[in-house]
Amino acid sequence: MKLVGELNKKLIDKPYIHRIELLDRFYKLLDNNELVFVNPDKWEDPLENLIFNSRLIKNGKPFQNPAKExxxxQCWSYEGDSYGIWKIYTTKADDNGEVKRHMGVRITTKLDKLITISKNNPGEFYYGLMDYKWKHEIDKLPKDPRIIDSVKDTIPNVKHIETLLFKRKSYAYENEVRLFSIPDSSLIDSVDKKLCRLKINPLELITSIRFDPGMDYNEFKTHKLKLENDYGFRPSQITQSTYFKKNKYIIRID
Incomplete structure (x- = not known):
């Protein structure tokens, strides 16, 4: 997996990235040995994917660039254990369509382990840090010669990837790292063409697992034993976020 752009000091010093999955999707990841990437057309922010959401005009006529298909x-983050990130990324629709705050699991990997994705799958694979820009800066991008040049190209390549690494400043708290795939057609879901299923070895890719801070401790222990006994993870790899731990501080005023 090739780096697009440069790493910042934080990632150079501590090259780990994290992704929060809903509990049921986490176990699907383990059982199916796969990461599910989505087409950027499914992203919620309409300003973060210029070549997908902009109205393209070629020779005076509307144009659909086939590269976008x-x-x-897939979105990851180098932000540490953050309650805000937990809450945002676990409040969504689950596989049954129910939108609420679900229990989640944070998986972590090291940047040098991303190469296992490209080793296990045919295609081109990239990753890069998001460049958070003010709205007035994003407004100028459709006239940027580099953007225009990339949109002219109908074969997907790294120039297209570069256009997908811009996002509004209001999302800067995410500290996002994006993984990209231009996969062999065999990896695209046969039913939902907006999904790409990449094979992985979870024990090779995942360095640690952290469970939701809102999970009952006994439930966490059950999941931990399951991961150890059924999936082969080491006990030291499995923890629970402490954000909801009771306040045990003592203030003496005598």
């Missing part, structure tokens, strides 16, 4: 992505 062949690029898939």
């Amino acid at each position: 062949r690029i898939f992505s």
